[in-house]
Amino acid sequence: MKTQRWFTPWLLLGPAVVWLLVFNLWPAINTVVLAFTNAKPLGGGSFTGLANFERMLNDDQLVYALVNSIVYMLVCLPLLLFLPLLLAVLLEKKLPGITFFRTAFYTPVIASAVVVALIWTWLLEDRGLVNGLAQQLGFLTEPLPFLSGRWLLLFSAISLTVWKGLGYYMIIYLSALGNVSRQLHEAAAVDGAGPIRRFWSVTVPGVRTTMLLVSVLVTVSALRVFTELFVLTNGTGGPGGRTMSLVMLIQMYSRGFTGHLGYASALSLLLFVITVGPMLLLLRLNRKAA
Amino acid sequence: MTQLTTPPADAPAKKPASSPRRQRRGSGFGTMRRREKVLRYVLLLLALVVTVGPFVWQLSTSLKGAGENIYTSTPQFIPSSPTFENYLRVAETIPVLSYAKNSLIVAAMAVAGNAVGCTLAGFALAKLRFRGRTLFLALVLGTLVLPVEVTIVSQYVTVRSLGLADTLVGVALPTAVAMLNVLLMRAAFMAIPDEMDEAAVIDGASAWQRLIHIGLPNVRGMLSVITIFAFIGAWDDFLWPLIVLTDPQNYTLTVGLQYLSGAFTANPRVIAAGTMIAFIPIVIVFATLQRFFFRGVEEGAIKG
Structure with missing residues (x-):
């Protein structure tokens, strides 16, 4: 059998090799290098040893950002673990019009986070729809400052992330539900188990592996949150810059005359340390699924 | 493949034993009870309001003219006189x-x-x-x-x-x-x-x-x-x-x-x-x- 010339594979692979080296491996190495310098967004920079890491230890804003990330994760996890599963169970049965509902539920996923955050800003402002309706229905006597309190801002951003993520995880669950045994459901039904009981004792155990995948995905995306907080706080990070995320800090130090790429890179390394565990787990789970 | 037999919420025990067998050949909703179907559609519509509602509200706001009060306490989803002037302002x-x-x-x-x-x-x-x-x-x-x-x-x-x-x-x-x-x-x-x-x-x-x-x-x-x-x-x-x-x-x-x-x-x-x-x-x-x-x-x- 005739084999190809030795360079043919490398011709085909050429662009991918260039991109692997220039836009994937080199930036990874350079992040480590930059973290030990005082490089600026407009150029320059020299070796400064551990200065950036020492600075991290005394950075109050970083503490706020990390606390915010933990809260973000803890609130997002249960909500995004179960709400999308409920949606998937609703969509599972092939009723007329079900494709329309599936597409509609997915729409928030394909919208840009900027678009959604601006919609949220309008919904949640003092005279917006949410405050208006809540007052109309008697839940509130005066508007809640969703967009100015430190914690309210954080929870508004979380609600946005959850809402935007519903459709994404719903689709993942939907394909997993196909593998849950129908016989088990029928047997449980014959034994007199109601729908809620069967959700907990048949559906949930049946999608166990997928739930693990979803929780890792949610964890990683909670640690990477940026756009929601940036747009809802109009780039300020909320009152006193306390409603920031780690990525927001990285972005803040990457721009303009006051920027500090060295410190931003040190923060990036911190982000790597936090996310590498879940990312490795994700890679394993995906390979197992494939 | 996408069969999940959920009986109506209020009467799970009365499920006839023959019904699962009849469902085996795919036509799931044919045998689904009317009450379950209604309940499912109600929940689907509720989820639709939650997922698509904010987009509709934004679209509606974008079409409201400067003369229309957008802060009314009863939300108005249909603009009283739709206009594209806001798009021109953008x-x-x-x-x-x-x-x-x-x-x-x-x-x-x-x-x-x-x-x-x-x-x-x-x-x-x-x-x-x-x-x-x-x-x-x-x-x-x-x-x-x-x-x-x-x-x-x-x-x-x-x-x-x-x-x-x-x-x-x-x-x-x-x-x-x-x-x-x-x-x-x-x-x-x-x-x-x-x-x-x-x-x-x-x-x-x-x-x-x-x-x-x-x-x-x-x-x-x-x-x-x-x-x-x-x-x-x-x-x-x-x-x-x-x-x-x-x-x-x-x-x-x-x-x-x-x-x-x-x-x-x-x-x-x-x-x-x-x-x-x-x-x-x-x-x-x-x-x-x-x-x-x-x-x-x-x-x-x-x-x-």
């Missing part, structure tokens, strides 16, 4: 058409780069034997552990040193050949049975001919998936263009929108119109190509 405040053009240019580069670069690489990795292949694959897999945000600072340094800071090419370049898409295309090519290929090799076909005549026709599904994802990813992206672009003339739509809301916080109607300009094109792309979408997600094209 265009007066920011160069929205050129922002849309910029977004489109970036998205087009992302689509072209991924379609060509990832297809060629995927084919070579799946169908050709050569030294260095395992090493290359291992490195590609290794990059997937890094969230983009981790390398975004040094990525900016790279783009700056290439002289591409504050350019659209600089925005598009880093993800123009995405490693995840290389792996997805490789998986698609690997699904083609080797027998099909061997016949062509015996007939003396070159690697190039095998790619064009046997490979491509069989990976169209995955190819459309990665291009759709590349388009939407580029169109929706915010953080990276925000870092690369400094001159307001060069902004993409998402960055321009944030700029608009900063400059124009006073008028929600105009911001609403701006968000619709960014949102409607992507909805059209999505609605047209959605069956590829869902197939792609089911095949595991999950972006972390």
